Amino acid sequence: MKPLIDLPFLSHGHATLKDVExxxxxxxxxxxxxxxxxxxxxxxxxxxxxxxxxxxxxxxKGLAKANRPWLKNAHFGFDFPTADEVKEAHELSLLHQESFHIKNVGDLVESDEGLSFLLLDQDGNYWEILENQIGGYTRYFDGECDTRHALASFSERNLENxxxxxxxxxxxxxxxxxxxxxKSRVLYEEVFGLDCIRLTSKRMLxxxxxxxxxxxxETDSELREHKMHNHIGFDVAGPENVDIARQIIVDNQEKFGFDVIHKTSGSHGTYGFTFSxxxxxxxxxxxxxxxxYYWMFEQGGDLLNKFQPNVGGVEDWHQLIDPETYEYTGVKNN
Ligand SMILES: [Fe+2]
Structure with missing residues (x-):
């Protein structure tokens, strides 16, 4: 079944912080x-x-005001292929805890899937370090998905450097x-078009x-406030497709129980909207x-213009893409 919104890619999640450096x-x-x-x-x-x-x-102040007791359940996870490497990472985390202002290095936990632990950083974000097979969770899904964009620019990357x-x-x-x-699965599949795999009664990828x-x-967290800061984002090609997507969300508000649907805005370098x-x-x-966001890594280093490229006199990221396909092309020589 075709999803209600044509979303091409799982683009990003968010962390919040106090100091960029x-x-x-x-x-x-x-x-x-x-x-x-x-x-x-x-x-x-x-x-x-x-x-x-x-x-x-x-x-x-912002972090203190946005009390988010559920943040542990909004962590990012990073894989090592063996239990020994997870153990070593745990030791290294304890060793460097102070110098990187890590608030807490959680205990090693053994589960069916292997060894893991959680780090609590200086800003209250949680980071999971886990044992997982090479390729992450791909093995749980039937068939292929199109990872061309997910893996664009990774071919020559040498992680060992x-x-x-x-x-x-x-x-x-x-x-x-x-x-x-x-209940949520219906939303993810019918509206967002996510490919979902149920792992256990309380867990789904x-x-x-x-x-x-x-x-x-599935959790029984009582407080679920201030989640806008930690939204998950998808990209569409062009402002008109943002407007179309928003209209679909508005039209289906009651059916899927959307709570807040924000107006569109042009914050952080592009046109979009958030909803809960x-x-x-x-x-x-x-x-x-x-x-x-991969164009940001491609264009060569940290951005001097807010959210916009540094390269070739380009003022806006739209100049780095093919307007028809929305593919990243970089700076064109004309
Ligand atoms: Fe975002």
């Missing part, structure tokens, strides 16, 4: 992610695919808590032409290139 240090030098600073208050990070983490500064403390292979997932997994998946877990669903989870649909 401190977070770049933690994301790049400790965990081992590729990081691009996108403004004095924002960054993007990735590992092993183009489904990115967008880090946004809320500041000390990293100087970071930890060196996980892949960001395999972002976690998202729901109240009733069956979802992917959208991506290597990184959303790990949905029956679980209070927040989602974003924005005008963005195929493959999402």
């Amino acid at each position: 401190q977070s770049v240090r933690f994301y790049r030098d400790f965990i081992g992610l590729d990081v691009v600073k996108t403004s004095p208050r924002t960054l993007v990070a990735r590992l092993g695919s183009n489904t990115a983490i967008v880090g946004v500064t809320l500041g000390e 990293r100087k970071s403390i930890l060196k996980p292979l892949l960001m395999s997932h972002m976690t998202c808590e729901v109240i009733d997994i069956e 979802g992917r959208l032409n991506s290597v990184a998946v959303i790990d949905f877990i 669903d029956l679980d209070n989870n927040a989602w974003q649909i924005e005008d963005y290139p195929r493959g999402g």
Whole structure:
């Protein structure tokens, strides 16, 4: 069945922070992610695919005001293929805990899937380090999905050149808590077009032409507020498709229980909107290139213009893409 909205790719999830430089240090030098600073208050990070983490500064006061006891259930997960490597990562985390302002290094936990632990960073975000087979969660899904954009630009990348403390292979997932997994599954499949695989009664994986998946877990969290800061984003090609998507959300508000549907805006360098669903989870649909944020990594380093490229006198990311296909082309020689 064709989903209600044509979303091409699982583009990004969010982390919130106090200080971009401190977070770049933690994301790049400790965990081992590729990081691009996108403004004095924002960054993007990735590992092993183009489904990115967008880090946004809320500041000390903002973080304190947005009390989010559920943040543990909105973590990002990073894979090592063996239990020994997870153990070593745990030791390294304890050793470097102070210097990277890590609030807590959780205990090692053994489950059917292997060994894992959670890190709580200086800003209250949780990062899971886990044992997982090479390729992440792809093995659970039947058939292929189109990972052309998810993996664009990764062919020659040499992960071994990293100087970071930890060196996980892949960001395999972002976690998202729901109240009733069956109810939410209908939304994800019928509206967003996610490919969903139920793992247990309380757990389901979802992917959208991506290597990184959303790990949905059914929880009984009582407080589910302030989720807009931690929305999950998808890209569509062009402002008119953003408007079409928003109209579909508005038309189906009652049927799927959408809570808040924000107006469209042009914040952080593109046109888009956010809305929240029956679980209070927040989602974003924005005008963005195929493959999402990967143009930021391609254009060569941190952005000098807020959210816009540094290269070749280009003023807006739209100049780096083919307007018809929305494929990234880089700077054209004309
Ligand atoms: Fe976003």
